[in-house]
Amino acid sequence: MTAPDPDTVDAAIDALLADAGVTGQRSLVRRIIATGIGLAHDGADRLDLKISAAALEEMRAAFRLFAPYREIPKVTFFGSARIRAQDPLWVSAEAASRGLAERGWLVVTGAGPGIMEAAATGAGPERSLGVSIRLPFEEHPNAQSAANDRLVAMKYFFTRKLMLVKESSGFLCLPGGFGTLDETLELLTLQQTGKMEPTPIVLLDRPGGTYWRGFARFVTEELAGTGMITINDLDRVLVTDSVDAAIDEITGFWRNYDSLRWVGDRLVLRLRTAPTDAELADLNARFSGLCATGRIEHTEPLDEEHSERDLLELPRIVFTPLRRSVGDLHRLIRALNQLV
Known part of the structure; x- marks a missing residue:
């Protein structure tokens, strides 16, 4: 041609x-x-x-x-499609989903059975969205999602995973098989490489369960122990069997921190409440290793933010970070959240 x-x-x-x-x-x-x-x-x-x-x-x-729901915070649930109702994992997923929905969050699931159905049930039809996958041998939309017009079906896993990740401001991963591990590892990869903005990730187990503790042990001993990842790469993830702790982690991450933006080599963190001069001095003392040059400073919106009218009403801080300091960035965000 x-x-x-x-x-x-x-x-x-x-x-x-x-x-x-x-x-x-x-x-x-x-x-x-x-x-x-x-x-x-x-x-x-x-x-x-x-x-x-x-x-x-x-x-x-x-x-x-x-x-239509762009301004509403969303949390995505991952987990096994083979968990039955009344299983402790089902009960935990349903309770966590209900608690987040009551706090104003929308719950996003893969719209299948098991953990996905438990989460959709907990949130209810008005607080849940589904992104299902068409498979030849299993997983049809669960009854909660099928009866709801807030559902889209996908042929490809990669487009489905994009939408399950792109739209959410928090993630709850419960035990599951290859698919759940694939989704969880992709989240961890995106966070580790900085391809996804800092976001709370909770690995929620059954009460007294060992699934995620075993996973964390493998990551620590085999991956970090052989130098394939940094020893603190899992620090930004909460491993717990407590529904209340999971809810607090998801909601608390956004208590003061709002968003970030790169402007050249500088990283701008937009907040709801700015740190005082004394608090900023303390943050600089605690996170001096985060900065490639200079210090963490108060700033007005930068020129690039003004030109796009990008959240100009929010206070912000700015610094030039070391590019491989994602873990420290998460710790800084948590420290900022504790100031309010």
Whole structure:
């Protein structure tokens, strides 16, 4: 296939956008259309095109599901699809979900049976969203999710996992099989590498259970013990069998901390309440190893934040961190939350 003149393609895309009435975010919509045309000129085979088209369609459906609830905090539950009602794990998942829903959170699940159904039951239909997966041999949407219009079904695990992670401000992982371990390890990877903003992760076990303590022992002895991860990489995760502790960890993480933003090499933390000068001095003494240069300082919104009107009403602090200090960043956020 002979590639057409780029100017001709650009003009055709502009005309298409105008005819379709697209006025917002045109540069990004243009990129999506141009990428599709590029796939055709790359000679992508039918399977590649089917994967690309289905993934984009699934993401669009999920974006539409979540859009009305963008301002409501969400917590995603992971766990085994094979846990039965009245199992202590079911009871814990249902209780944790109910407690978070009562505190104003939306509960997001994979919409399957087991732990997912327990969490959806605890939250109730008005406080839960489901992102299900179509599997050939098991896992159909549970009764709670199937009776609820707040549900989207996915063909691909990677699009489903994207939506289960992207939209949430907290995660509760209960024991499960390969799928649960895959989801949990991906969360830990995203946190360790800084590809996901700091977020509370709770590994919630059955009362007296050893599933997550055994996992933590493996991480400490085999991964950290052989130098494959840093010894404190698991410190930012809460391992507990207490529902109350799990709820407190999820909600308490956002007590004062609001969000972060990179501006060049500087990291801006937006807060609900700024530390006093004395508290800031104490934070600098405790977290001096977090800074690559300089100190943690109070700041007004930076120019880049002003240009985008990015949370200008919130107080903030700024510093230049060491790039491999994600664990210390989590500890700083927890220290900021304790100031209020």
